[in-house]
Amino acid sequence: MAEHEAGPGAAPAVRRMAAARRMAAVRRIAVGRQAALARRIAQAVAVVWAAFTVTFLTVRLLPGDPVALMLTGSNGFSTPTAEQIAEARSRLGYDHPLVVQYLRALADATHGDFGASIQTGRPVSSMISEALPSTLRLGAAALVLALVVGTAVGLLANLAPLPFLRQALRSLPAAGISLPSFWVGLMLLQLLSFRWHVFPTLDGSGPRQLVLPACTLALPGAALMAQVVGRSLHDSLHRPWADTLRAAGLAPGRLLVAHGLRGAALPALTVLGLLVGNLIGGAVVVETVFSRPGMGLITQAAVGAQDLPVVQGVVVVAAIGFAATNLVVDLLYPVLDPRLRGGPAAVGVAG
Amino acid sequence: MSQPGLRASSANSAGSASSAGSVSSAGSVSSAGSVSSAGSVRLLARRAGRYTAAHPGVALSVLALLVVLGWMLVPGWFSHQSPNTGDQASRLQAPSGAHLFGTDQLGRDMYARVVHGASLSLRTALGATGVALGAGVLLGLLAGYLGRWVDTVIMRVVDVTLSIPPVLLSLLIISALGFGAVKVAIAVALTSVASFARLTRAEVLRVRTAPFVEAAALCGARWWRILTRYVAPASVGPVLALAALDFGLVVLAVSSLSFLGYGPPPPAPEWGALVAGGRNYLATAWWLTAMPGLTVAVVVLAANRLSRVRESDRGRS
Numbered sequence: 001m002a003e004h005e006a007g008p009g010a011a012p013a014v015r016r017m018a019a020a021r022r023m024a025a026v027r028r029i030a031v032g033r034q035a036a037l038a039r040r041i042a043q044a045v046a047v048v049w050a051a052f053t054v055t056f057l058t059v060r061l062l063p064g065d066p067v068a069l070m071l072t073g074s075n076g077f078s079t080p081t082a083e084q085i086a087e088a089r090s091r092l093g094y095d096h097p098l099v100v101q102y103l104r105a106l107a108d109a110t111h112g113d114f115g116a117s118i119q120t121g122r123p124v125s126s127m128i129s130e131a132l133p134s135t136l137r138l139g140a141a142a143l144v145l146a147l148v149v150g151t152a153v154g155l156l157a158n159l160a161p162l163p164f165l166r167q168a169l170r171s172l173p174a175a176g177i178s179l180p181s182f183w184v185g186l187m188l189l190q191l192l193s194f195r196w197h198v199f200p201t202l203d204g205s206g207p208r209q210l211v212l213p214a215c216t217l218a219l220p221g222a223a224l225m226a227q228v229v230g231r232s233l234h235d236s237l238h239r240p241w242a243d244t245l246r247a248a249g250l251a252p253g254r255l256l257v258a259h260g261l262r263g264a265a266l267p268a269l270t271v272l273g274l275l276v277g278n279l280i281g282g283a284v285v286v287e288t289v290f291s292r293p294g295m296g297l298i299t300q301a302a303v304g305a306q307d308l309p310v311v312q313g314v315v316v317v318a319a320i321g322f323a324a325t326n327l328v329v330d331l332l333y334p335v336l337d338p339r340l341r342g343g344p345a346a347v348g349v350a351g
Numbered sequence: 352m353s354q355p356g357l358r359a360s361s362a363n364s365a366g367s368a369s370s371a372g373s374v375s376s377a378g379s380v381s382s383a384g385s386v387s388s389a390g391s392v393r394l395l396a397r398r399a400g401r402y403t404a405a406h407p408g409v410a411l412s413v414l415a416l417l418v419v420l421g422w423m424l425v426p427g428w429f430s431h432q433s434p435n436t437g438d439q440a441s442r443l444q445a446p447s448g449a450h451l452f453g454t455d456q457l458g459r460d461m462y463a464r465v466v467h468g469a470s471l472s473l474r475t476a477l478g479a480t481g482v483a484l485g486a487g488v489l490l491g492l493l494a495g496y497l498g499r500w501v502d503t504v505i506m507r508v509v510d511v512t513l514s515i516p517p518v519l520l521s522l523l524i525i526s527a528l529g530f531g532a533v534k535v536a537i538a539v540a541l542t543s544v545a546s547f548a549r550l551t552r553a554e555v556l557r558v559r560t561a562p563f564v565e566a567a568a569l570c571g572a573r574w575w576r577i578l579t580r581y582v583a584p585a586s587v588g589p590v591l592a593l594a595a596l597d598f599g600l601v602v603l604a605v606s607s608l609s610f611l612g613y614g615p616p617p618p619a620p621e622w623g624a625l626v627a628g629g630r631n632y633l634a635t636a637w638w639l640t641a642m643p644g645l646t647v648a649v650v651v652l653a654a655n656r657l658s659r660v661r662e663s664d665r666g667r668s
Contacts, residue, residue: 047510047511047514050507050510050511050514051511051514051515053511054511054512054515055515055523058523058524058527059523059526059527171408174652174655174656174659175652177655178599178603178648178651178652178655179648179651180603180606180607180610180623180626180644180647180648180651181607182606182607182610182623182626182627182644183626183640183641183644183645183647183648186626186629186630186633186640186644187640187641187644189633190633190634190637190640190641194633194634277516277517278516278518280516280518280519281516281517281518281519282518284518284519284522284611285518285607285610285611288610288611289630299519299522300611300612302526303522303525303526303611303613304611304612304613306526306529307526308526308527311522311523311526312523314519315515315519315520315522315523318515318516318519319514319515319516322514322515322516323514
């Protein structure tokens with residue numbers, strides 16, 4: 001019909017229709033993206049819920065009576081009587097059916113209530129919220145350090161002038177992963193604090209005190225990052241586009257820094273997601289080594305005293321952090337790589 | 352016939368005088384037939400020697416692991432001192448000829464303690480790897496071969512296990528089970544089951560459509576027979592490689608957990624616990640933490656290096 005409408009009015013109409021169609025398409029993609037985002041968030045929530053369920057079931061179903069363990073304590077000095085155990089069971093709600101206990105705990109946990117510590121009687125949630133900032137500072141410092149050092153080593157392993165040097169830098173990460181972090185921390189303390197007094201052990205809570213723990217915590221992550229970035233850069237040197245750029249006269253250094261690193265960003269992002277999980281676990285050891293108050297130290301003490309509510313709370317909070325990080329990582333893939341943009345399917349692939 | 356040739360060439364290269372070289376090569380040719388077993392041993396030794404020269408890291412790793420294996424099996428051969436009774440006169444002595452790793456605050460020889468601790472630490476680690484491998488392979492085989500709801504259930508559980516940071520998962524299990532070497536082993540094993548299950552499942556999915564598996568099914572073999580006889584052997588290779596890689600991590604995890612104090616109770620010379628015990632003497636007796644920690648580091652380094660041997664060989668060929 002539009003063809004019959006001869007005259008100057010036709011062109012704008014057609015253009016308007018095309019624009020409307022394009023708008024609709026954009027909106028469809030946006031809606032698709034929102035749906036994908038909603039699905040991804042729901043998935044993250046499901047993971048946290050499942051982690052909570054696993055912690056609950058682990059504690060309840062594994063052989064061993066948690067109540068008796070709590071009363072006995074870690075050193076086994078006190079032997080509780082049967083009446084004491086029964087009294088504690090009913091006080092803690094362990095005498096209800098498992099399903100009831102589970103639903104109650106789940107309902108409490110959604111309100112941020114993980115019960116009270118058995119050692120101190122304080123609410124677990126307030127213990128965690130007090131300790132969290134210090135550990136977050138430590139973790140953030142370690143994460144940045146791991147990212148920077150790892151990328152630098154990965155880059156140098158491909159750029160160093162001598163083949164011998166490149167080989168050494170390439171095998172460095174494997175060594176970094178193999179060193180026990182409790183030992184690395186103690187060696188750093190010994191050399192830098194006790195022998196050379198570079199970082200005094202009792203120096204309040206300044207940024208100076210963050211250096212050694214952050215280095216210790218960052219080491220395995222930096223090694224992993226160096227491995228992944230180094231391998232990705234090495235591969236990118238053999239891609240056709242690298243040949244093209246080299247043929248155009250680009251120096252190998254520019255090639256890697258300006259173009260190779262972009263390709264290495266995706267695997268690095270994946271590792272970053274993994275790293276956060278390792279940092280949460282590593283913080284337990286590192287905070288113990290440096291006697292640094294935080295989530296890790298709380299966890300160490302709670303496991304030592306078999307303070308199950310605290311351990312459960314920490315694990316659930318860690319699972320939340322882990323799931324949130326991986327959610328962010330998934331959402332960052334399409335930002336970094338245009339090939340992953342464009343609709344829910346791509347987001348699904350990245351997830 | 353390759354043996355005399357090889358020997359002759361090496362004799363030539365090794366021989367200082369050219370005339371002596373030619374004489375010895377002639378001699379070896381004549382005697383080669385009669386002492387072939389000695390020759391093959393020597394050939395093997397030569398091959399090992401050449402491999403060592405090309406890969407010094409691998410050779411050192413093998414040596415380190417053999418020594419530690421010796422510590423584990425026959426600690427008495429490596430250290431004559433007792434790990435648990437100390438000599439009060441020689442407390443906190445620095446490493447020396449008499450005490451290779453020094454002595455601790457009770458005068459106990461650190462080297463003896465590390466040697467005797469090997470059995471504890473390595474048995475825990477080997478047990479944990481074994482349990483993880485067994486359980487993971489079983490779950491992966493079932494999930495991959497049976498499919499449907501079995502697959503869904505197992506893989507969901509695996510996904511959830513992987514969504515909890517491994518150290519925290521083992522801490523959770525320990526706080527529910529209690530302390531000790533066996534419990535540490537179980538706690539560490541359960542954190543690696545998931546990755547073994549996932550890899551095995553992937554391998555099974557690859558293998559189950561292979562012609563020989565379909566042929567077995569067509570011949571009327573039962574599903575469990577197909578699984579154990581045909582699918583499992585074909586898909587277990589990469590899983591074993593993962594186990595080798597995992598062993599280093601397991602040693603690290605076990606020693607970390609006993610460093611935190613959840614391993615066997617104090618007199619036991621578990622490596623991580625030895626490091627923890629030396630913490631109070633950090634300023635005065637460096638060897639108490641350095642030596643046992645170094646031992647763990649060397650074992651993990653060696654295990655990781657060896658687990659990459661196959662990979663690097665494949666990369667070269």
